[in-house]
Amino acid sequence: MSDSHPVQQVPPGSGPAVMLRDAGLVGLGGALGSVARYLAGLALPLDANAATFAINVAGSCLLGLIVAGLAGRRPRLQLAVGTGFCGGFTTYSALAVGVAELAGAGSIASALILALGTVACAGAATLVGVWIGRRLSAGGAA
Incomplete structure:
Protein backbone atom coordinates (compact mmCIF):
# COMPACT_ATOMS: atom_id res chain seq x y z
CA MET A 1 0.00 0.00 0.00
CA SER A 2 1.29 3.47 -0.87
CA ASP A 3 1.87 6.14 1.76
CA SER A 4 -0.21 8.56 -0.32
CA HIS A 5 -3.34 6.45 0.21
CA PRO A 6 -3.53 5.58 3.92
CA VAL A 7 -6.10 3.10 5.13
CA GLN A 8 -9.08 4.99 6.52
CA GLN A 9 -10.30 3.95 9.92
CA VAL A 10 -14.03 3.43 10.28
CA PRO A 11 -15.31 5.40 13.28
CA PRO A 12 -17.30 3.47 15.91
CA GLY A 13 -21.00 3.26 15.08
CA SER A 14 -20.42 3.67 11.35
CA GLY A 15 -20.35 0.10 10.15
CA PRO A 16 -21.83 -1.14 6.88
CA ALA A 17 -25.46 -0.86 8.03
CA VAL A 18 -25.02 2.77 9.09
CA MET A 19 -23.17 3.62 5.88
CA LEU A 20 -25.92 1.99 3.79
CA ARG A 21 -28.60 3.90 5.69
CA ASP A 22 -26.71 7.15 5.17
CA ALA A 23 -26.18 6.39 1.48
CA GLY A 24 -29.91 5.75 1.19
CA LEU A 25 -30.66 9.12 2.77
CA VAL A 26 -28.33 10.86 0.33
CA GLY A 27 -29.87 8.94 -2.58
CA LEU A 28 -33.43 9.77 -1.54
CA GLY A 29 -32.56 13.43 -1.05
CA GLY A 30 -30.72 13.49 -4.37
CA ALA A 31 -33.68 11.97 -6.20
CA LEU A 32 -36.05 14.53 -4.70
CA GLY A 33 -33.63 17.35 -5.49
CA SER A 34 -33.29 16.21 -9.10
CA VAL A 35 -37.07 16.07 -9.52
CA ALA A 36 -37.36 19.52 -7.92
CA ARG A 37 -34.72 20.88 -10.33
CA TYR A 38 -36.58 19.41 -13.30
CA LEU A 39 -39.90 20.89 -12.16
CA ALA A 40 -38.32 24.27 -11.37
CA GLY A 41 -36.77 24.31 -14.84
CA LEU A 42 -40.21 23.72 -16.34
CA ALA A 43 -41.91 26.30 -14.13
CA LEU A 44 -39.40 29.11 -14.59
CA PRO A 45 -40.19 31.25 -17.64
CA LEU A 46 -36.48 31.44 -18.52
CA ASP A 47 -34.13 29.96 -21.09
CA ALA A 48 -32.13 26.93 -19.99
CA ASN A 49 -29.02 28.87 -18.95
CA ALA A 50 -30.97 31.43 -16.92
CA ALA A 51 -32.98 28.66 -15.24
CA THR A 52 -29.78 26.77 -14.39
CA PHE A 53 -28.31 29.98 -12.98
CA ALA A 54 -31.39 30.63 -10.81
CA ILE A 55 -31.54 27.04 -9.59
CA ASN A 56 -27.84 26.96 -8.72
CA VAL A 57 -28.06 30.25 -6.81
CA ALA A 58 -31.18 29.16 -4.89
CA GLY A 59 -29.69 25.73 -4.12
CA SER A 60 -26.46 27.30 -2.89
CA CYS A 61 -28.39 29.55 -0.52
CA LEU A 62 -30.32 26.55 0.80
CA LEU A 63 -27.12 24.56 1.28
CA GLY A 64 -25.55 27.42 3.25
CA LEU A 65 -28.65 27.60 5.42
CA ILE A 66 -28.60 23.83 6.07
CA VAL A 67 -24.87 23.69 6.83
CA ALA A 68 -24.97 26.64 9.25
CA GLY A 69 -28.41 26.01 10.70
CA LEU A 70 -27.70 22.39 11.51
CA ALA A 71 -23.99 22.71 12.37
CA GLY A 72 -23.10 19.92 14.78
CA ARG A 73 -26.71 18.68 14.91
CA ARG A 74 -28.96 16.38 12.92
CA PRO A 75 -26.25 14.76 10.78
CA ARG A 76 -28.74 12.53 8.94
CA LEU A 77 -30.88 15.52 8.00
CA GLN A 78 -27.73 17.27 6.78
CA LEU A 79 -26.95 14.24 4.61
CA ALA A 80 -30.48 13.99 3.20
CA PHE A 89 -31.06 20.26 -7.13
CA THR A 90 -27.98 22.22 -8.13
CA THR A 91 -26.18 21.29 -11.32
CA TYR A 92 -22.61 22.00 -12.30
CA SER A 93 -22.89 19.80 -15.39
CA ALA A 94 -25.74 21.84 -16.92
CA LEU A 95 -23.75 25.01 -16.20
CA ALA A 96 -20.69 23.52 -17.92
CA VAL A 97 -22.75 22.50 -20.96
CA GLY A 98 -24.32 25.96 -21.18
CA VAL A 99 -20.91 27.62 -21.01
CA ALA A 100 -19.49 25.24 -23.63
CA GLU A 101 -22.45 25.80 -25.97
CA LEU A 102 -22.14 29.58 -25.69
CA ALA A 103 -18.38 29.46 -26.26
CA GLY A 104 -18.81 27.02 -29.17
CA ALA A 105 -21.27 29.41 -30.79
CA GLY A 106 -18.71 32.20 -30.53
CA SER A 107 -20.37 33.97 -27.59
CA ILE A 108 -17.22 33.99 -25.46
CA ALA A 109 -18.30 37.02 -23.43
CA SER A 110 -21.67 35.43 -22.63
CA ALA A 111 -19.96 32.17 -21.67
CA LEU A 112 -17.62 33.99 -19.30
CA ILE A 113 -20.47 36.02 -17.81
CA LEU A 114 -22.49 32.85 -17.21
CA ALA A 115 -19.57 30.94 -15.68
CA LEU A 116 -18.17 33.71 -13.50
CA GLY A 117 -21.57 35.17 -12.68
CA THR A 118 -22.85 31.81 -11.47
CA VAL A 119 -19.81 31.21 -9.28
CA ALA A 120 -19.95 34.74 -7.81
CA CYS A 121 -23.70 34.81 -7.25
CA ALA A 122 -23.91 31.25 -5.92
CA GLY A 123 -21.03 32.01 -3.56
CA ALA A 124 -22.78 35.14 -2.33
CA ALA A 125 -26.04 33.21 -1.97
CA THR A 126 -24.23 30.59 0.11
CA LEU A 127 -22.99 33.34 2.44
CA VAL A 128 -26.54 34.66 2.77
CA GLY A 129 -27.76 31.15 3.55
CA VAL A 130 -25.05 30.71 6.18
CA TRP A 131 -26.01 34.04 7.75
CA ILE A 132 -29.69 33.08 7.85
CA GLY A 133 -28.89 29.59 9.16
CA ARG A 134 -26.78 30.99 11.99
CA ARG A 135 -29.48 33.47 12.97
CA LEU A 136 -32.17 30.79 12.96
CA SER A 137 -29.92 28.38 14.85
CA ALA A 138 -29.27 31.01 17.51
CA GLY A 139 -32.99 31.69 17.88
CA GLY A 140 -32.86 34.96 15.98
CA ALA A 141 -29.89 36.40 17.86
CA ALA A 142 -27.08 38.00 15.88
Missing part, protein backbone atom coordinates in the same frame (compact mmCIF):
# COMPACT_ATOMS: atom_id res chain seq x y z
CA VAL A 81 -31.09 17.69 2.58
CA GLY A 82 -27.59 19.13 2.21
CA THR A 83 -25.64 16.45 0.37
CA GLY A 84 -28.67 14.75 -1.19
CA PHE A 85 -31.35 17.30 -2.04
CA CYS A 86 -29.07 20.28 -2.66
CA GLY A 87 -26.62 18.10 -4.57
CA GLY A 88 -29.43 16.84 -6.79
Whole structure:
Protein backbone atom coordinates (compact mmCIF):
# COMPACT_ATOMS: atom_id res chain seq x y z
CA MET A 1 0.00 0.00 0.00
CA SER A 2 1.29 3.47 -0.87
CA ASP A 3 1.87 6.14 1.76
CA SER A 4 -0.21 8.56 -0.32
CA HIS A 5 -3.34 6.45 0.21
CA PRO A 6 -3.53 5.58 3.92
CA VAL A 7 -6.10 3.10 5.13
CA GLN A 8 -9.08 4.99 6.52
CA GLN A 9 -10.30 3.95 9.92
CA VAL A 10 -14.03 3.43 10.28
CA PRO A 11 -15.31 5.40 13.28
CA PRO A 12 -17.30 3.47 15.91
CA GLY A 13 -21.00 3.26 15.08
CA SER A 14 -20.42 3.67 11.35
CA GLY A 15 -20.35 0.10 10.15
CA PRO A 16 -21.83 -1.14 6.88
CA ALA A 17 -25.46 -0.86 8.03
CA VAL A 18 -25.02 2.77 9.09
CA MET A 19 -23.17 3.62 5.88
CA LEU A 20 -25.92 1.99 3.79
CA ARG A 21 -28.60 3.90 5.69
CA ASP A 22 -26.71 7.15 5.17
CA ALA A 23 -26.18 6.39 1.48
CA GLY A 24 -29.91 5.75 1.19
CA LEU A 25 -30.66 9.12 2.77
CA VAL A 26 -28.33 10.86 0.33
CA GLY A 27 -29.87 8.94 -2.58
CA LEU A 28 -33.43 9.77 -1.54
CA GLY A 29 -32.56 13.43 -1.05
CA GLY A 30 -30.72 13.49 -4.37
CA ALA A 31 -33.68 11.97 -6.20
CA LEU A 32 -36.05 14.53 -4.70
CA GLY A 33 -33.63 17.35 -5.49
CA SER A 34 -33.29 16.21 -9.10
CA VAL A 35 -37.07 16.07 -9.52
CA ALA A 36 -37.36 19.52 -7.92
CA ARG A 37 -34.72 20.88 -10.33
CA TYR A 38 -36.58 19.41 -13.30
CA LEU A 39 -39.90 20.89 -12.16
CA ALA A 40 -38.32 24.27 -11.37
CA GLY A 41 -36.77 24.31 -14.84
CA LEU A 42 -40.21 23.72 -16.34
CA ALA A 43 -41.91 26.30 -14.13
CA LEU A 44 -39.40 29.11 -14.59
CA PRO A 45 -40.19 31.25 -17.64
CA LEU A 46 -36.48 31.44 -18.52
CA ASP A 47 -34.13 29.96 -21.09
CA ALA A 48 -32.13 26.93 -19.99
CA ASN A 49 -29.02 28.87 -18.95
CA ALA A 50 -30.97 31.43 -16.92
CA ALA A 51 -32.98 28.66 -15.24
CA THR A 52 -29.78 26.77 -14.39
CA PHE A 53 -28.31 29.98 -12.98
CA ALA A 54 -31.39 30.63 -10.81
CA ILE A 55 -31.54 27.04 -9.59
CA ASN A 56 -27.84 26.96 -8.72
CA VAL A 57 -28.06 30.25 -6.81
CA ALA A 58 -31.18 29.16 -4.89
CA GLY A 59 -29.69 25.73 -4.12
CA SER A 60 -26.46 27.30 -2.89
CA CYS A 61 -28.39 29.55 -0.52
CA LEU A 62 -30.32 26.55 0.80
CA LEU A 63 -27.12 24.56 1.28
CA GLY A 64 -25.55 27.42 3.25
CA LEU A 65 -28.65 27.60 5.42
CA ILE A 66 -28.60 23.83 6.07
CA VAL A 67 -24.87 23.69 6.83
CA ALA A 68 -24.97 26.64 9.25
CA GLY A 69 -28.41 26.01 10.70
CA LEU A 70 -27.70 22.39 11.51
CA ALA A 71 -23.99 22.71 12.37
CA GLY A 72 -23.10 19.92 14.78
CA ARG A 73 -26.71 18.68 14.91
CA ARG A 74 -28.96 16.38 12.92
CA PRO A 75 -26.25 14.76 10.78
CA ARG A 76 -28.74 12.53 8.94
CA LEU A 77 -30.88 15.52 8.00
CA GLN A 78 -27.73 17.27 6.78
CA LEU A 79 -26.95 14.24 4.61
CA ALA A 80 -30.48 13.99 3.20
CA VAL A 81 -31.09 17.69 2.58
CA GLY A 82 -27.59 19.13 2.21
CA THR A 83 -25.64 16.45 0.37
CA GLY A 84 -28.67 14.75 -1.19
CA PHE A 85 -31.35 17.30 -2.04
CA CYS A 86 -29.07 20.28 -2.66
CA GLY A 87 -26.62 18.10 -4.57
CA GLY A 88 -29.43 16.84 -6.79
CA PHE A 89 -31.06 20.26 -7.13
CA THR A 90 -27.98 22.22 -8.13
CA THR A 91 -26.18 21.29 -11.32
CA TYR A 92 -22.61 22.00 -12.30
CA SER A 93 -22.89 19.80 -15.39
CA ALA A 94 -25.74 21.84 -16.92
CA LEU A 95 -23.75 25.01 -16.20
CA ALA A 96 -20.69 23.52 -17.92
CA VAL A 97 -22.75 22.50 -20.96
CA GLY A 98 -24.32 25.96 -21.18
CA VAL A 99 -20.91 27.62 -21.01
CA ALA A 100 -19.49 25.24 -23.63
CA GLU A 101 -22.45 25.80 -25.97
CA LEU A 102 -22.14 29.58 -25.69
CA ALA A 103 -18.38 29.46 -26.26
CA GLY A 104 -18.81 27.02 -29.17
CA ALA A 105 -21.27 29.41 -30.79
CA GLY A 106 -18.71 32.20 -30.53
CA SER A 107 -20.37 33.97 -27.59
CA ILE A 108 -17.22 33.99 -25.46
CA ALA A 109 -18.30 37.02 -23.43
CA SER A 110 -21.67 35.43 -22.63
CA ALA A 111 -19.96 32.17 -21.67
CA LEU A 112 -17.62 33.99 -19.30
CA ILE A 113 -20.47 36.02 -17.81
CA LEU A 114 -22.49 32.85 -17.21
CA ALA A 115 -19.57 30.94 -15.68
CA LEU A 116 -18.17 33.71 -13.50
CA GLY A 117 -21.57 35.17 -12.68
CA THR A 118 -22.85 31.81 -11.47
CA VAL A 119 -19.81 31.21 -9.28
CA ALA A 120 -19.95 34.74 -7.81
CA CYS A 121 -23.70 34.81 -7.25
CA ALA A 122 -23.91 31.25 -5.92
CA GLY A 123 -21.03 32.01 -3.56
CA ALA A 124 -22.78 35.14 -2.33
CA ALA A 125 -26.04 33.21 -1.97
CA THR A 126 -24.23 30.59 0.11
CA LEU A 127 -22.99 33.34 2.44
CA VAL A 128 -26.54 34.66 2.77
CA GLY A 129 -27.76 31.15 3.55
CA VAL A 130 -25.05 30.71 6.18
CA TRP A 131 -26.01 34.04 7.75
CA ILE A 132 -29.69 33.08 7.85
CA GLY A 133 -28.89 29.59 9.16
CA ARG A 134 -26.78 30.99 11.99
CA ARG A 135 -29.48 33.47 12.97
CA LEU A 136 -32.17 30.79 12.96
CA SER A 137 -29.92 28.38 14.85
CA ALA A 138 -29.27 31.01 17.51
CA GLY A 139 -32.99 31.69 17.88
CA GLY A 140 -32.86 34.96 15.98
CA ALA A 141 -29.89 36.40 17.86
CA ALA A 142 -27.08 38.00 15.88
